[in-house]
Amino acid sequence: MTSELPKAGAARRARRGPTVDDAVRQAAPRPRMNPDLASAMDADxxxxxxxxxxxxxxxDDLLAHLPPEVHVxxxxxxxxxxxxxxxxxxxxRLADMPTVKSIEPVRTVTHW
Amino acid sequence: MNAAKLHGALAATVSAKSMGVVGALPIIVKTRPGPVARGEMAILATVDACQQYGLVNARAVMATPEVIAQLTQDPTVDMIWPDLPVHAWLDDAVPLVHAPRVWESGFTGQGVRVAVLDTGIDPAHPDFSGRIAAYRDFVDPAASGPARDPNGHGTHVAGIIAGSGGASDGRWRGVAPDADLVIARVLDATGNGQTSIVMAGLEWAVQQGAQIINISLGGPPFPSDGTDALSTLCNAAVDHGVVVCVAAGNTGPNGHTIGAPSAAEKAITVGATDGDPSSSVDRVAFFSSRGPTADGRAKPDVCFPGVGIVAPRAAGTDLGEAVNARYASLSGTSQATPMAAGAAALLLQSNPRLTPADIKLRLTRGAHGLPGFDALAQGTGRGDAYTAFTGSQGAPLTEPPPDAAEPAPAPVPVPQPAGCLAALATVFFVH
Structure with a gap:
């Protein structure tokens, strides 16, 4: 059902604020690999x-199981x-390890 | 003439000038975005722009009172501000948030450790004499020797929190002038850095016993839902008992411009006001980032003065507008945030048992609501160290002139990190 009105729904949500659908989406498990990081990996x-x-x-569990190829x-x-x-x-490969909950990108920041 | 489009005393100035005094006035003209109909902006096209600004549709021009009066009739012109000279502000802004009234009660931040995650600090500046409790360089870990700040931003921020005013005979004192400083250099000489390094500095600051952490930096995503790694760490520090004050960002005035870590739920997210200290009228600075967050929460939590703030200048740096060799004027939510951090230091000295949640509640409840601005722009209003100290509720400030309230923002693409608004000080205060 939601696939029928993605753009209109998004526009309405932007105007009205969070909806029940938003809450359901937020409660869902976050992807192990952050989408922005995945995109950066795909690009390079x-x-x-x-x-x-x-x-x-x-x-401790994570550190004990990190492969030697990655540097902490x-x-x-x-x-x-x-x-x-x-x-x-x-x-x-880290994303497939059971000791890993999620992977986030390192982002740039600047002083405001 | 449509005087409603003239900011503050400009209407009177234009009227007075029109009655005999000839000469051009420096002004800032803000025009509405979007297409221009035939005939519109004809007057504005006749004056040469001294400066053109990208963050808002505005330009600095020199215009005679007659031309200014005509500009107010142009439907594309939203507002006209006077382009004022640099204004010495820390000596106004600190009293504006009533910090001296807390000092009079015997609380100046003494014994409270406030961490600043920024570009470093100039340890030789007299305003910090003997009060840098710890320093570590995360940008160049191999560096040895004394603390340093090749950018100047961190020194300025630290001075707003805890500058003693030693180099200004006490004129430009910080909000908590006796607090101790824990300095993590996490941004490079250009004022940029990476979240991984900021996070390392934050962990170290907690280990150093910092009770308050000031983070006047940030970045994408815009808007953020506050679940990124840096925001998560800010929340964890609060759970650890540390007050975390983060700048809302300088990507306003449109909504949905709260990035990371300003979206961190448990942090105190601070927007900026640009009010006139000589009156009870104040407004949210146009650059101050607005909520909601990507997950629909209201941010910022509170605002503090953040325009034209004069505070310590690191030796050898030229950030902002130099007031003299020791002080410079800067604008941004970077400058508002340390006011909140300083106020938190006063509260913690007065009652060390206050939790981060207590302090957040006191600062937000004690704020003065700014009429004309919604909660997604101002949080609960402009913070007040004294009402937070007494636990009383802040009274609303005076209603601004009709057109001085926040204009309805136009849709804008995803904002880019704006960095400090050194140039903004120029917008408002320097010609």
């Missing part, structure tokens, strides 16, 4: 990248995650 599959990897069952740049103990660098292929 031969490159090396950084990514922030969230642990499924604790940081930073560790974030408050949220059980690490920043790693590696090839696109290495990072894609």
């Amino acid at each position: 599959p031969e490159s090396r990248m950084q990514a922030i990897v969230f642990a499924q069952d604790g940081l 740049e930073h560790t974030y103990s408050l949220i059980g995650s690490v920043c790693v660098s590696g090839s696109v292929a290495d990072l894609r």
Whole structure:
């Protein structure tokens, strides 16, 4: 049903604010690989990248199972995650590991 | 003449000038976006623009009172502001948020540790003498030697929080002038960085015992739903007992312009006002990012003054408009956010048992509502350190002139990170 009115529905949601559909979508599991990161990987599959990897069952477990090909740049103990660098292929393999909850891109920031 | 299109005292100035004094006045003319009908903007086309601004449809021009009066009749002209000289503002803005009234009660931030994640700090600036408790360079981890700030932004932000005014005989003091500073250099000399490094600085700041963390930076996605890694870490720091103040961003005035980490749910997201300190009229700065977040939450939470703020200038830097060798004027939500962080430091000194949620509630409840602006632009209004301190509710500010309220924003494409608004200070205060 929703596939019949994606654009009109989106426009209405933009005007009216969140809907029940939005709430359902937000409650759904987030993709393991962030779509923006996946797009960047698709665009440059031969490159090396950084990514922030969230642990499924604790940081120690994640660190113990990280493949040697990826390099840990930073560790974030408050949220059980690490920043790693590696090839696109290495990072894609991480997404399949049971110790990995999700993978986010490293984004640029600037002072406001 | 349509005086409603003239900001503040410009109407009186134009009228007075029209009665005999000849000469052009520096003004900023904002026009509505979209196509221009035949005959419209004819007057504006006759004056040369000194500056053209991309973030809004505005230009700085020199115009005689007669031309200004004609411009007000042009349907494409939304508003005309006076292009004023640089205004010394920290000495106005700090009293505006009633910080001195809290100082009088004996609370100046002493003993409170406030972290600044930014471009570093100039440790030789007299305003920070003896109060940099910790410093670490995450941009160049191999760097040895003293703290540094090759950009100037971090020094300015730190000064708004905790500058002693030592280099200005106390004139340009920060909101919490006795607070201690924990400085993480996470942005490079150009003011840019990566979320991974900001996150490393944030973790370190928590380890250093920071009670408040100021984050005057951000980026995409616009809008954000606050589930990105940096926003998640901000929320975790709050859960850890740390107050996190983040800048809303400078991608307004359109809605849906809250990025990351300003969408972090538990952080105090701070927008900017550009009010006249000599009156009770204030407004949300046009550049201040607006909510809702991508998941429909209201942000920012509160606003603080953020236009033309004079604060410490790092040696050897030229960011913003130099007031003198030691101070510079900058505008942005970057400047508003440390006001909130400083106010939080006053509250924490007065009652160390306050939780981050308590402080957020006090700052938002004590804010003065700005008539004409909705909650997605101003949060609960302009913050007030004294009402937050006393726990009282802020009274609404005076209704601005009819056309001074927020204009209905036109749809705009996804915003790009705007960086600091050094140029904006020029828009409003320098000709």
